[in-house]
Amino acid sequence: xxxxxxxxxxxxxxxxxxxxxxxxxxxxxxDKAVWLFLAFAxxxxxxxxxxxLYLPPAWTMPALGVSVVAALGTWGYAVVDAWRGARARPDYxxxxxxxxxxxxxxxxxxxxxxxxxxxDTVRSRQMESFSIPxxxxxxxxxxxxxxxxxxxxxxxxxxxxxxxxxxxxxxYPNDRTRLYIKRIVGLPGDRVETRGAAVWVNxxxxxxxxxxxxxxxETLDGRRWQVLRGGTGSTRAPExxxxxxxxxxPPGQVFVLGDNRGATTDSRRFGPVxxxxxxGRARQVWWSSGPEGVRWARLGAVVE
Numbered sequence: 001x002x003x004x005x006x007x008x009x010x011x012x013x014x015x016x017x018x019x020x021x022x023x024x025x026x027x028x029x030x031d032k033a034v035w036l037f038l039a040f041a042x043x044x045x046x047x048x049x050x051x052x053l054y055l056p057p058a059w060t061m062p063a064l065g066v067s068v069v070a071a072l073g074t075w076g077y078a079v080v081d082a083w084r085g086a087r088a089r090p091d092y093x094x095x096x097x098x099x100x101x102x103x104x105x106x107x108x109x110x111x112x113x114x115x116x117x118x119x120d121t122v123r124s125r126q127m128e129s130f131s132i133p134x135x136x137x138x139x140x141x142x143x144x145x146x147x148x149x150x151x152x153x154x155x156x157x158x159x160x161x162x163x164x165x166x167x168x169x170x171x172y173p174n175d176r177t178r179l180y181i182k183r184i185v186g187l188p189g190d191r192v193e194t195r196g197a198a199v200w201v202n203x204x205x206x207x208x209x210x211x212x213x214x215x216x217x218e219t220l221d222g223r224r225w226q227v228l229r230g231g232t233g234s235t236r237a238p239e240x241x242x243x244x245x246x247x248x249x250p251p252g253q254v255f256v257l258g259d260n261r262g263a264t265t266d267s268r269r270f271g272p273v274x275x276x277x278x279x280g281r282a283r284q285v286w287w288s289s290g291p292e293g294v295r296w297a298r299l300g301a302v303v304e
Contacts (some may be wrong), residue, residue, distance in 0.1 A: 003093075004092065004093055005091065005092055005093070005094050006092055007027050007085070007086035007089040007090075008086060009082075009084075009086040009087045009088070010083075010087065011023075011026065011208045012024075012026050013080075013082050015082065016036075016079045016081070016082040017023060017075075017110075018080035018107075019037070019110055019111055020037055020040040020079075020082060021034065021035075021036035021040070021078055021110075022037075022082075022106070022110075022217075023078065023081075023082025023085070023086070024078065024082055024085065025103070026082070026095070026098075027085040027086055027092075028089075028095050028098065030241070032081075032236055035229075035304060036074065036077075036078045036081075037110055039115065039294060040074045040075055040078070041118055043067055043074060043203065045073050045115075045122050046122055047071075048068075049066050049126040049127040051063040051064055051067055052064065052127050052148050052283070052284065053126060053127055053152070057083065057284055057300065060286075061282055061300035064286065072228060079267075083168050096110055097126075103112060106248070107275050123151070125150060125151055125152070125155075126151055127148050127149065127151055127283075128148065128149055128151055128280060129147070129148050129286070130146070130149055130179070130282075132144065132146070132147065133155075135263050136181075136259075136260050136265070137181055137182065137183070137258055137260060137264070138228055139226050139228060139259065139260075140167060140225055140259045140304060141167065141181065141282065142288060143290065144289050144295075145287070145288045146285070146286060147280060147283070149169050149279075149280035149282050149284055150280055150281045151279065151282060153168075153279075153280050153281040154275060154278045154279075154281075158279065162254060162275060162278060163184070163186060164184060164201070164220050164221045165184065165185070165220050165221055165223035165225070166183070166184045167182070167184075167281065168181070168184050168254075168256070168279075168280065168282070169184075169281070169282060170182070170256070170278045170283055171279065172281060173270050173271070173273060173274075173277070180256075181282060182258050182264070183257055183258070183259055184254045184255070184256055185206070185220060185255055185257050186249045186254060186255030186267075187254060188249050188251045188252060188253060188254070188270055188275075189249060189251070190248070190249045190255065191203070191246075191247070191248050191249075192203055192246075193245065193246045194244055194246075194257075194260075194268055196229075196244070197227070197229035197262065198229075199218070199257065201220060206218040206219060207219070214228070214229065214230055215227065216229060223304075226259065227259050227261060228261065228262070229262065230262060240269035241262070242265075242269050243268060243269075245267070245291035247272075250272060252280065253272035253273060253275060254275055255267045255273075256273055266296065283302070284300065284301065284302050285300065285301045285302075285303065287299065288301075
């Protein structure tokens with residue numbers, strides 16, 4: 001038989017601060033605890049993924065902001081509600097299931113199993129965030145960008161197949177613990193030729209601009225992007241310039257290049273990349289900062 005045990009407001013509030021709904025569980029409000037936890041978990045993980053993947057790019061940043069505010073609001077409501085609920089229970093009689101073991105199991109299941117599993121599922125199958133540490137993809141992707149990549153790409157049953165011109169995230173062939181980001185310019189069977197920073201795919205030059213330092217526009221399959229041929233940000237000596245390449249891309253592989261041609265390690269050095277190692281397509285920048293501070297104009301920029 002349980003004795004009367006008044007609920008302690010501070011304990012209830014702190015429990016919901018640690019995990020939304022946990023304070024309500026302490027107060028004996030099991031239904032409310034479950035719904036608060038589910039609402040918070042959805043807003044923090046799959047909700048933001050849905051916003052990033054399915055809304056038009058122009059709406060993404062405002063919608064992500066709304067999602068963050070909604071998640072924080074749910075968390076704050078859980079804390080305040082737990083405090084008030086505890087104050088309203090000075091003569092509370094604990095339920096039979098309210099034991100120390102039940103509290104521990106609930107915390108471990110929610111915080112140690114459910115949330116990590118949800119995050120891992122979204123990261124592996126929907127969307128993942130990446131921080132860019134190098135200048136190899138400038139000017140399309142800058143050092144200091146944080147972007148999200150669409151993981152519904154190049155996977156069994158996925159509708160999004162690899163295309164020429166995609167900016168893709170893939171496993172680096174020479175160190176499989178690292179991920180690289182480059183632009184795909186050659187598909188299986190394509191004949192790719194590079195001379196310096198200039199590129200030809202199936203005999204067609206990607207750029208008709210004069211070969212010189214600075215930015216030029218490349219076009220492939222109707223898609224356009226800017227390329228730096230002067231190697232801005234490069235620490236590589238002239239004698240270390242990548243070799244010229246003439247090859248036919250083998251079956252099941254793709255040829256990748258960095259947009260900053262003089263400051264990138266790409267397929268000119270490590271060869272074509274297995275298509276199975278292409279893990280996602282860069283979609284949109286959600287944060288960017290550099291020595292000059294926050295690059296506000298890049299927030300929400302679509303990666304072309």
